[in-house]
Amino acid sequence: MNKRNFITGIVVLAFFALFYVYSGQLQPAAALWPRIICMAGMVLSAANIVISGVKWKQEQSQTAVFPLNPGQIKRGLMLTALTAIWIFLLSRVGFLVSSMVFTAIIILIFEPVKDKKHYIRDIVVTVIFSVLLFAMFSLLGIRFPRGILI
Amino acid sequence: MTEILGYIATAFSPENLVFALVGTILGIIVGALPGFTPTMGIAVLIPVTYTISPTSALVFLGAIYCGSMFGGSISAILINTPGTSAAAATAMDGYAMTLKGKAHEALVESAMSSFWGGIVSVIALLFLAPPLARFAFQFGPQERFMMALFGLTIIASLTAKSVIKGLMMGCVGLVLACIGIDPVQGSVRFTFGSTFLMGGIQMIPVVIGLFSMSQVFTSLKDPVEVASKESLVQYKSSKMTLKDIFKYPKIYWWSSVIGLIVGIIPGTGGDVASYVAHNTGHMFTKDPDYGNGSREGVAWCEAANNAVTGGTLIPTLTLGVPGNATTAVLLSALTIQGLTPGYGLFTTEKEITYPFICALFIANVMMAAIGILGAKYFARVTLAPKNILNAFVLFLSVIGTYAIRGSVSDVFLMLVFGVIGYLLKLYKYNVVPIVLGLILGPIAEAGLSQALLLNGNSMVAVFASMTTRPICIVLFLCMVISVSYPYISQYQNKKKD
Structure with missing residues (x-):
């Protein structure tokens, strides 16, 4: 599970980063709220990546990244x-x-x-x-x- | 008095009675089907309400909600497979009663205790909601911002197993809510050149995609198994007197109070209420079979989980903060009808709200009657072929999404969110925070923007002004409790183990 959390954490981080970068093209007042959320989202995603990364290293499991056969x-x-x-x-x-x-x-x-x-x-x-x-x-x-x- | 009689008359109008009856029956069916949640049931049936009056729409959806809470107990009692998470606790005693040949008694008890739970919660809704809404009327921009943030902290309770993942999904919902026209300056945001996205991400395609479409993917993930008729137990009706039906008035009352309180607390739900009530019952019962085939056990669980319905509607209707996932979807149905939660619902829109509350009484009465008379027939829905059932959920999802604006693009959006919801569930991400983010994001942004305008566009001044506003301070404390509670609870459980 930690391996999957690690990978999905990166995907979600990329999602927030994309919107954060794109908000740079907006007027300051319109960009304020999305930027706050994107920053919060990036911090949370980074925390998820770090936590699951550390746990993944410790457990050394062979879980497949994609949970479907x-x-x-x-x-x-x-x-x-x-x-x-x-x-x-x-x-x-x-x-x-x-x-x-x-x-x-x-x-x-x-x-x-x-x-x-x-x-x-x-x-x-x-x-x-x-x-x-x-x-x-x-x-x-x-x-x-x-x-x-x- | 004339006004009250008018509301009651509206609730009893043939149209509303029909919608209450159909809603209750559909709710019981949805609840009885394992894997089909009340949230999904309401999401997929919202389209039925597009063209009917707001009162009938609310009556219909409210009846589904009430019916589904009871419906979950039918499969829990008869086949030990709770139709809803709220009925999981009921299975402990309910299925054990079935094995002892007391299935009929268990189902009657479930219907009666659900009825009492529902009635107590509706009375509470009737008397507690208006003063709370009046109180919320005093909210300024800062309070509205804090209220929306408090609503978002529900995510912590909803995703207690992984708060970070839940909060991440909440932020995803908040970002999605930003797509379209900015509410402050009217500039276009995050449309990536698409004219379709200029109108913003519509709530219904997201809700139907995340809850209904993703459920179809989940159900059809593996080859469909043929349901065996032998899984349904032999059902023998036993003679019951009126005294048997109203056997535990004290349990109904206390369990309903527990369910009501749990329901009012945002982020909790029927499952929490059932277990809390069942544990409370354990402390007071003299029944040696409690937890292993006791009728009292069924009564404690079912009264509590049905009392949650009215409880969760209190913060939803008054503050716009959904008490759980089902009320989050109900809230989106409310906005489709052009209704805004808050004081207005109990003043300018009282002709809609009060008949709706009165109709919830009726729905609970219908639920008890239908439950007692027809529970064994509803149990047969668990034998319905999965492929047919899911294909029609898909059919309803397509109709529902298309019907809202007559847009095929919305249906594609629903499919996209269906796939996203399915993948997120596979990776153990809760999708409810996305909906909460979509609902509460615009409220939070509007509150913050207005507060900034009033405070010279200074964020420091906004937060400084919040420290002098008692409601903001109370809401902040509630947020701290809401976020920290899952951790404290986990810590206590670990300590116990």
Whole structure:
């Protein structure tokens, strides 16, 4: 854990440093508060790096920096990519159709029992709930993007 | 009197009753689902409130909050898997009762004690919140700045295991709150050339991303397992008289008081309240089974964790300082409705606030009724296929984020924060401080800027003026206690061991 804290501490420190440097381009009054926070953030990140660095050296553990195995990374990336494509197509294809298709894809990909019965159930559930949710939010007055379809 | 009757009538309007009922049922379901927190439930259901009246919106979200606190106990009692962290203590006695064939009794006790806890806390909210809000009305810029800083020190309690990491995340939230137009001079800050960022980072995409989207990633991280129906215990209803239902009036009262006090203290929550109440019960009980299948144990825990609901709402509604993560999300829902926490909620907006508080009574009554009659059916939601459940959480996350401004960019922002939230959780960073930073950052900055203007732009003069203001001094002391308490507590625990 200390190795991970050390690495993430550096990432967060870089985040604050970026904003601190960028605040130099702002007018003094607008830069005051962000600078105070960035300085506080940098001090805290530095403290985290030092503390975890010292502990890491003492424990000498072989913990991997990234806490996910290849299968978990694959599933995470797949979900991120699918969601990104879904969002991209929302206003191009239409909200209901794109949401129904992508919800079904996600459900089917992560379906633990790979048989016809479960696949049919998944598709039926997707269609019913998607239409119901769409109708409910439409009744509440929310306008959804329409593309070439609904 | 006519005014009060008007508030009650508003609370009992068909629209509000429906929202209270639906909110309570959804809250119980969210609470019963292990891994799904009340915070996530509220975040993902906020979109439902965009187009309804502010009163109904608050009633709906308040009912979810109340329902979820009870819902957590259902899976804790029946399958020894607390739906919420607040129900973890309940599992000790509740599940042991189930193993003894007393599942029905445990669930009825949970519903009744939750009901009493909720009612006591709502009464406290009704009577304590207005004077506190009136007091907060006297706050000047310095006090508002200190109040926001005090709110940020909640982070220390929320992240007691790693205060530094929690404070780092708080600072991240504060920095994110700076993106967009500067509130003092109106100059553009940290947009990196993006017109989308000129409007600032919107709260809802961040909240839904950090709490709901990241939860989907976490749930689907590993291959989904098929829920076994055998995990649900055989449930036998036992005959219960009215006397059985109101069995422990003293426990309900004292446990509710404990929960209420714990709830008012920012940074604590239902889990702390349950354990404190359970320990208190241990000191007074004569039940030899206490801690191992005692109905009294369930009563102590459940009354306390439901009393937290009203308690946490007191600082949230009066001072704008969220008592816990769930109220932080509720606070963002409040701002969406154009409501500002403070004295105004009890004066100019009283037509919204008081019916909301009255409706919390109704929600608690509904929760008890639904809990007693339908707990065993709600337990079945734990068998719902994880892939379907998560896909629809994702669906709701997309709808919710899009609906707020009709912006696809907001949905992308939600996805980005979903990934960030997931990674942060993997590295054991608490994401609640980010939301607290986003909420309290603008308040702190506005307070500091105004104080600087009043004191000749001198930081020294601002801090010197704070030393002469009693409220600032009290708030400073509260901050010191809030930050140092986790360390003192850890030290004491180590000493005990």
